[in-house]
Each structure stands twice: as structure tokens, then as C-alpha cells.
Amino acid sequence: MDKGLHLENVVKTHQITKEKDLLDKHIKKKNEVKDALKEKYESDIYEPYNSGSYAKNTAINTKFDFDLVSPFKRNSFGSNGTLKEMYEDLYDFLYEKYKNDAEVRKQKVSIGLDFYADAVGDKIKIDVVPGRELNQDQYTDDENLNLYVYYKYGNIDAGSERIKTNVQSQISNIKDRADKEKESIRKIIRLLKVWKHSKGDYPTKSFFLELITIKAFDNNTITGNLWDKLKVISEYIRDNVTKDGFTLTDPGNSSNNLADTLTELEKQQLSDDMKNMLERIDDNEVNIKIYFPENPKFKEKDNNENRYGTYKIMPVPPVKLNFG
Numbered sequence: 001m002d003k004g005l006h007l008e009n010v011v012k013t014h015q016i017t018k019e020k021d022l023l024d025k026h027i028k029k030k031n032e033v034k035d036a037l038k039e040k041y042e043s044d045i046y047e048p049y050n051s052g053s054y055a056k057n058t059a060i061n062t063k064f065d066f067d068l069v070s071p072f073k074r075n076s077f078g079s080n081g082t083l084k085e086m087y088e089d090l091y092d093f094l095y096e097k098y099k100n101d102a103e104v105r106k107q108k109v110s111i112g113l114d115f116y117a118d119a120v121g122d123k124i125k126i127d128v129v130p131g132r133e134l135n136q137d138q139y140t141d142d143e144n145l146n147l148y149v150y151y152k153y154g155n156i157d158a159g160s161e162r163i164k165t166n167v168q169s170q171i172s173n174i175k176d177r178a179d180k181e182k183e184s185i186r187k188i189i190r191l192l193k194v195w196k197h198s199k200g201d202y203p204t205k206s207f208f209l210e211l212i213t214i215k216a217f218d219n220n221t222i223t224g225n226l227w228d229k230l231k232v233i234s235e236y237i238r239d240n241v242t243k244d245g246f247t248l249t250d251p252g253n254s255s256n257n258l259a260d261t262l263t264e265l266e267k268q269q270l271s272d273d274m275k276n277m278l279e280r281i282d283d284n285e286v287n288i289k290i291y292f293p294e295n296p297k298f299k300e301k302d303n304n305e306n307r308y309g310t311y312k313i314m315p316v317p318p319v320k321l322n323f324g
Helices: 003-013 016-044 083-098 167-180 185-198 206-218 226-240 264-283 285-291
Strands: 066-072 102-106 111-115 124-133 145-147 163-165 253-257 309-311 314-316
Touching (some): 003 185, 016 066, 163 167, 167 206, 185 226, 206 226
Antiparallel strands (some): 111 124, 145 163
16 A cells, blocks of 8 residues: 555544634634633733644644643732642632533643533533743743643652743744644644544653654654655654653753653653554554544545446456556
8 A cells, every 4th residue: 555645645634624613613612711811810811822733733633622821920829929829729710610511620731621512512622721920020021931730740740840931932843843844744743643642542742742753853864755754753753762861852941851741651652652553564554544544534535536447347447547
């Protein structure tokens, strides 16, 4: 089979624009949550904004949500207020407001709103990420934020306040690089998200896959069809993610090593899974459909012009096929 062509079809069937109705519902709900935050916190909060895959234009339609960053002013919870107080206050507000409409839960650095299915079965997910500016009234100049770690995040302990980052820089880094090399980087990122989604609740975050894809492009010559490119990226992940000293620099803060967001066991799992995937596809190329399935909802039917017909019991090739 043509593995490159199959992957092109995978990307095509996972385009987020194919789920326009669901996308529009996410946008509407995101705006509702955003307005609720602004009404609640008034002058204590800057304008919330979307920061996830949709903002970076790397989303897939089988699993997408909206990450809504909520930048709080330094003294929003008092001059001695802590990041934990910020996180807990936001959770309490969201829980009281949406407890009858959604499952509201605390996550590693965000608060998840999983809204119950609507009349047609659509589910909407919004992750609200609270962050606090480093110094009072500084955010409009530098856009730097401190995040609170509620659950242990890879090698970063729960309760840590050491994640200082610039989310806008993270968005720009991925979006700008993908825009320049969109025929490669963006497609590979989307394919790795399809792979991740096919494995269920996988510990590696999409942001990690985005950054390691870019790093692999920076450290390799990437040529050929889409499978050739994906194979090089997968081999890079397999061979490097478990190495001592491997770093994945946060574009929002060069002091952050985002490799720390995975434990050593999770890094080994990622490396082993890449190794197994490559070996199984090498053994039988049809296995590529297991790891990178097309979205059956949007799988295009075979074009009749490219299919064999029959005359009585004999196969007849289509007109456009040339033999010689």
C-alpha cells in the first residue's frame, strides 16, 4: 500500500473544519465561560484567551477541546495571595456556576469543564488555565505568567509554583513554525495526535508532541512523502526522549525543560511505543491503519473512476489506468 497516501487521507479526514457544528459549539461555550470570568473577576483579570490546538491550528476533529488561559493580576487575591489560592478560588467559582451542566474537575495546571452531552450527543470540553502575572500591572508588557501545579506533573511536584512561562510565546512558536513549513510540521503534529488518541488516555501531552516534532525537524533532514517524514520524527522520539540530558525547551521560558513534564517511566513508555509502532509497520505495512486510522465519519468513498468494474465475471480496469 501507499503509506504516504494513506497518511494524507488520515490528515484530511481529521481536519477540524469538517466538524463545523461541534467547533461552533465549542467557540460559543468558550465565549460564555470567558464572559463569566470577566464578570466575576472584573478588574482583577486580564482578557482570557484560547491557547490550545485550535489557536495553534494543529487540532484534530476526533478529540479537541479549548484551553482558556485566565491571566490574573498579581494582587488579585491580596498582596500576599498565593497561586494555590488563585487556583482554588477559580475552581470554586467554576464549580458553583457549572456543577449542574458539567463535570468540573481539578487537573494538573487547569480546571476542566466537561459539559454533558447535548440533544444530539455532542460534548464540549473547556480547560481553564489560571495564571498570575509576575509583577503587578506587568502582564500587558511581557505576557509572563506563573502557573500552579495541582497534581504531580511529570517530575514536577504537586503544589509547585515554579512553572513560569509565556503562553503567547508558546502559541506563536508552534503556529509560526507550522505556517512556514505547514506541509510537514503541522501534518506530522496532527498525525501524532491521531496516534495518541488511538491509544486512549495517554500520558504524553499534545504540547510535548508539538515541541518534540519541531525539535526533530531542527535536528534532521526531513524529505520524502508524509510517511518518510513521520518515520524520521518517530525514530527521533524513540532514540532521544529517554537519553540523559535530553531537553525540550519551553518557548515561553528558556529555563523550563518541558521534558520534566514526563516521568522517566512515561518517557520510556513513549520510546517503547514508537519502537513497537515502527517495527509493526515494517513487518506489515497495513498495520499503519491501526496506529493512524482515518476518521470513518469523513472517510471518502472510493472514486468510481479508480475502481475496477466487471464484464460478466472478468475484471475490467478503469479507463484512466495505463498499462504498458
